[in-house]
Amino acid sequence: MTDDAPVSRRPLWRRITGSFLFQLCAAFVVFGLILSFVAKPYWVPSGSMEQTLQVGDRVLVNRLAFAGGATPHTGDIVVFDADEAWDGGARTPSNPLTAALRWIGEVTGFGPSGPHTLIKRVIAGPGQTVRCCSADGRLIVDGTPLDEPYVFQDFSFQPGTLDCTTTPVSPRCLPEVTVPKDSYLVMGDHRSNSSDGAAQCRGRTDPDPGCWRWAHSAEIVGKAVVILWPVNRWSGL
Template sequence: MAEENKGGIVETIKTVFWALVIAGVFRTFLFQPFWIPSGSMKDTLLIGDFLFVNKMAYGYSYASCPSLPFMGVDAKDLCGWADGDNTRLLGSEPKRGDVVVFRHPVHGSDFIKRLVGLPGDRIQMKGGLLHINGTAVKVQRDGSFEETAAPQGPQQLRPRCHNAPVGEGATCVKEKYIETLPGGVSHSILNISSQGSDNTPVYTVPAGHYFFMGDNRDNSSDSRVPNISGGVGFVPYENLIGRADRVMFSSAGRSMLFFWTWRGDRFFKAID
């Protein structure tokens, strides 16, 4: 009996070990889970959306290694040996308009934004309108985006509203537009107010780097602010983790376990 128990324990350990190996391979080389923590990509992505990032889309670099923040382990701790040359194994170029998860160039946190500027592009915001290589992109009014003025998600973030001030539980409104980028990708963007990030200098994207912006334009920390000043700045090619293609699951509550807060209309929703 003792030998049988010992054999059962050994088999259990083997099963757990191989399960962890398979999960590690899946997460490192194929898809990485990502939970949307903020409203910077509304209304394309909402707080509480859960998705898998396609790591095969752009090939592999040090950023493809998983980070384990609960253990204090970053991707550079595991794969730092592959960092520094701004290249990728089996690399493919991202396309303008892709929604991309990437490592912040300074502190290594995972960010998700839309790629609007390719290497060599001149990017500028003028009067809240995106200009690429001296030409304003096409935008068309598309009504409004409405949500409840209340704390959202695990961090209990409160939305900013175009119709502010808004009382607790009232309707928070943002202006909504459809923006069409060069190449034909169309997507939703939101406007809240006139602010400093609506007018910027001209940014020339360096070779091997990309320029990212959030779709919720007035509530996004992105490439419009240099990373040395707390923003994102230009993002190196090797920092790209993968492309976000589809929302798999979505919860409007503080936890995914609160089933009464699940957004059934967002399950398996394609990301435009």
């Protein structure tokens, strides 16, 4: 005996949500939300953070590290969008191919991560005073010399021969400055090869607020927490 009962069809919403195209779009949306609000990869473009980070390293940036009132601290490695004070500031590529490659790099971390996105180490935050140098050539924050074992190839400093009292002055020397509100002084670990927040002030002892460059709170993307690639360099930061 033949069963001629009609076959029930799945509801429309189930057919839509069960389709490959819908699931692919949903995956892109979730991926985009993660990149926008949780974490994203970043491609290290220069040697300014050697030896901590090498050119071409891919690091994971925690975008939630400074959520809920949390702020960067001395020693944190942060990624931030630089303003016009940093060698021309943010630039939008005019070439469509370059713009597309930058977009892919920003999404995947395998390529340039933004028009002018930098990665540096936080030295001091709002209201803190910074100067250089102590008698043994160290940065001084709020009167206390910093212990910076991560610094690579610093500028020359020889007490009594090339320091902040001699002529010429050591390029390691910096005039005292108080970090402005909602700003951070950031430097590269490869001090002698880093166009960082103090680069234009080096070798000076006279106060000049105009020579400093800042990473502003609103422009900080997040905190670099781990090296993702290459595999042989997997490590926390």
